Amino acid sequence: MTPVQTHTRPPVHRRSGLATITVTIEVPADDPRLARRITAALGALSLSGGRVSVASEGVPAAPEGPTAPPQASAPRPALVIDVPGREVLVRGEPVALTRLEFELLAFLARYPGTVHTRAELLEYVWETPDTGIPGRTVDVHVRRLRSKLGEFDGLVGTVRGVGYRFARSRDVEYRTSPATPAVDRLLSI
Missing domain, CATH: 1.10.10.10 (Winged helix-like DNA-binding domain superfamily/Winged helix DNA-binding domain)
Known part of the structure; x- marks a missing residue:
């Protein structure tokens, strides 16, 4: 099993109702498929309205697989x-x-x-x-x-x-x- 750490900071913002969640996942360097699957799942999560930022340390770049077309985030009401x-x-x-x-x-x-x-x-x-x-x-x-x-x-x-x-x-x-x-x-x- 992969060690996973999560941290929510700060609590939900009063006006926007949004929270920042930091997730640290340690992925073995010899398993680039797992890193691609995690990245794809986070990309799907971001399509539902959230912002996802993926940063990798010490993981070799994996070949790009097919990705979903980029969609603009839902516009905020004016x-x-x-x-x-x-x-x-x-x-x-x-x-x-x-x-x-x-x-x-x-x-x-x-x-x-x-x-x-x-x-x-x-x-x-x-x-x-x-x-x-x-x-x-x-x-x-x-x-x-x-x-x-x-x-x-x-x-x-x-x-x-x-x-x-x-x-x-x-x-x-x-x-x-x-x-x-x-x-x-x-x-x-």
Whole structure:
């Protein structure tokens, strides 16, 4: 059996939910096939979204075998709405939103493509009936929200005479559960 050592450092990163795992495997120098199998298995693991770096010490270079075509890693969403963490990130940078701006964005993004009237927004975001709040309150908050979203201001669209809708986009990630550490994967070689 080959001695294997693993070390996870640091624990799972708070924002990304990723961990760095260092694995040291001692492979006999006279068994280059085992080293190729391990490298191929790690390459398959990296295709599932992780980054894998393989470094060898004192092992003669093995002839290259057929490899899978390189695939680009899954693109990171440009706009992240993290509901449990009450955080909005634009290209990894946090956006400072007020409580109502965050609630408005989270509500609209929860139902992309659905048009919401001002009365619905007052009821579900402000948690008050339509009466007693000035009619342009929703409009002012939407305008402020758009200015803070920068290049993504177009995601919050106006439906003239009706209300507002959040556009569907592949650049948006809407998180409804807290980031959990990646489940350990069993690697069969």
